[in-house]
Amino acid sequence: MLKTFLVGSKSFVLDQEKAEAAFAAKMVINGRQVPYFNILPLKYQWAYDLYKKMKANHWEPEDIPMGKDIEQWRDTAAVSDIERWIIRMGIGYFSAAEGIVGDNIQHVVRELVTAPELKLVLGRHAHEENIHADSLLYMISSLGINPHECEAMFEDIKSIERKNEFVNRASQALRRDLDMKDPANKRLLAKNIFIFGQCMEGTQFYGLFGMVLALYRQNKFPGIGQMFRYTLRDESNHIELFRDLFMDLIEENREIWTDEFKEELRQTMVEAVELEKDFIRDCLPVNAVGLAVDEFVTYIDYIADRRLEGCGLTPLNPGIKNPLPWLAEMMDIKKEQNFFEGRVTEYQKSSALQSASDDEL
Ligand SMILES: [Fe+2]
Ligand SMILES: [Fe+2]
Numbered sequence: 001m002l003k004t005f006l007v008g009s010k011s012f013v014l015d016q017e018k019a020e021a022a023f024a025a026k027m028v029i030n031g032r033q034v035p036y037f038n039i040l041p042l043k044y045q046w047a048y049d050l051y052k053k054m055k056a057n058h059w060e061p062e063d064i065p066m067g068k069d070i071e072q073w074r075d076t077a078a079v080s081d082i083e084r085w086i087i088r089m090g091i092g093y094f095s096a097a098e099g100i101v102g103d104n105i106q107h108v109v110r111e112l113v114t115a116p117e118l119k120l121v122l123g124r125h126a127h128e129e130n131i132h133a134d135s136l137l138y139m140i141s142s143l144g145i146n147p148h149e150c151e152a153m154f155e156d157i158k159s160i161e162r163k164n165e166f167v168n169r170a171s172q173a174l175r176r177d178l179d180m181k182d183p184a185n186k187r188l189l190a191k192n193i194f195i196f197g198q199c200m201e202g203t204q205f206y207g208l209f210g211m212v213l214a215l216y217r218q219n220k221f222p223g224i225g226q227m228f229r230y231t232l233r234d235e236s237n238h239i240e241l242f243r244d245l246f247m248d249l250i251e252e253n254r255e256i257w258t259d260e261f262k263e264e265l266r267q268t269m270v271e272a273v274e275l276e277k278d279f280i281r282d283c284l285p286v287n288a289v290g291l292a293v294d295e296f297v298t299y300i301d302y303i304a305d306r307r308l309e310g311c312g313l314t315p316l317n318p319g320i321k322n323p324l325p326w327l328a329e330m331m332d333i334k335k336e337q338n339f340f341e342g343r344v345t346e347y348q349k350s351s352a353l354q355s356a357s358d359d360e361l
Contacts, residue, residue, distance in 0.1 A: 028249045029180045029189065031114030039116045046244050051121040054128065054237050059230045061135035066142040066223040073143045079220055082288045087221060089283045090208045090228070091145065092153030093160050095136045097205070100164065101238075102129030104171040104196055109245075112180060112189055118245065125241060128234045135227045142223070159279040163204055166275055170195045187256045190249055194265050197242020198307035199272035201235050206303050207280040207296055209235075213330045214291050232331050243310050266313055273304045273316070295323040 001016040019041075025032035026043040042048050072078045073087075110122040140147055154160045170192045178185045209232050216225025250257050280296045287293055302322050305315035322328075 026115045028113055028115060028118065028245065028252055029186065033114060037116045037119070039120060042117055044115055044117050044244075044248065047115075047117045047121040047241075050237060050241055050244075051117075051124050054121070054124050054234070057230075057233055057237070059131070061131070061138040061227060064223050064226050066139070069139075069221045069223040070142055070144075072221060080289055082284070082286070083215055083220060086208075086211045086215065086283055087143075087224060088145070088149075088153070089157075089160075090212050090224075091136055091139055092150045092157070093163070093208060093279075094132065094205075094231075095140070095150045096154040096160070096164055097200070098129045098133040098136065100167055100171070101196060101201060102126045102133070104167070104192070105129070108171055108174045108192060109189075109196075112174070112178075113245070121241060125238055128238070132231050132234070135231065139224055139227070157282060159275070159282045163200075163275050163279055166272065167195060167200050183253075183256050186249070186253050187261055190246060190253075190256060190261075191265065191268065193242050193246045193249065194311065195268060195272070197239055197246065198311060199269055199304075201242070202239040202307040203269070203272055203300060203304045204276045204279070205235055207276050207300060208283065210296050210299055210324055210327055211280075211283055211291060213327060215289070216330075217326070218290065229330060236331060239307070239310075243307075246311055262313055265311070266308065266316065269304050269308055269313075270316065273300055276300050298323045299327070 003014050003016060005012045005014065022032060022034075023041050023043060028044075039048070073084070105122050105126045110119055110126070113119060113122065136150075139145075140150060154164060173188055174192055178188070180186060180189070209228060212221070212228045213225060213232075215221055216228070277297050277300060280300065281293060284291055284293050284296065298320070299322070301317050302320050305317055305320060308315050
């Protein structure tokens, strides 16, 4: 159907069928490649909705006060060496991990997907990884940790090195011109999206999230804990993004969804879980400060199964119970604690303090 627009002395004819064909040619991969970035009409509505949700959660590290954390870090009586070690491992691991995720999005996934609304949400995802990397830098500089120590941690601590190697392998395999019509390459991409979204961000981030937030619950390192809560809220959107992307990629390329491939992904999760358990044992070498190693280890089994089920895969430990139910509450940041609203409240507090001190005068 042709539609004619008369504007002054000119007439423009737009072809509805052509527009509909262009819409139909929007795909996760191997879609229509055009030199412009047409988000509309939306084919992947979830991607746009998630983009808006992620943007609404925006936060900036420098707005989170670190005074109490600095005080506790310096006070040998206030916190134990094990608590300090958990914070060091958290900062050391995530300093590298956030960048690895962001780099894989920008140089692999966003390069290979073709629908603009998917590129849009992936751009926001990469930006959030930059915010997370920046928050680590803010923690390091606030506490006065030597930055070389962080670098040494991901080079010298074997469990960190192995976790990084596990994801880098999946990322490097896709950094060349690949024929994305080839099912083997489609599988490589699907596996990359599964590894980064479900194994790494969805499972291997949770050992430390759990430990740092367990300290936060004991009023230790409140600034760092707050940043980890905001990060965790972002990560749950990233896991959902990569899950939806994975499911749509599979839906559009059913030929790769074989029993053999499903089992390969399950076994990849087995490897991810083992690496994470080793890492947890390095973070918390003994039960201490009210934290039990076994609970965190079991939590990894529990969360890994949730990720597998989310992707339509059979769990590894059916029926396993969540040993850390409070962690879900920590992720549920109440509306009044949202970043911008929180900031407004703080501004109000500081002006209230100002008027209180004026009254005293
Ligand atoms: Fe992140
Ligand atoms: Fe992330």
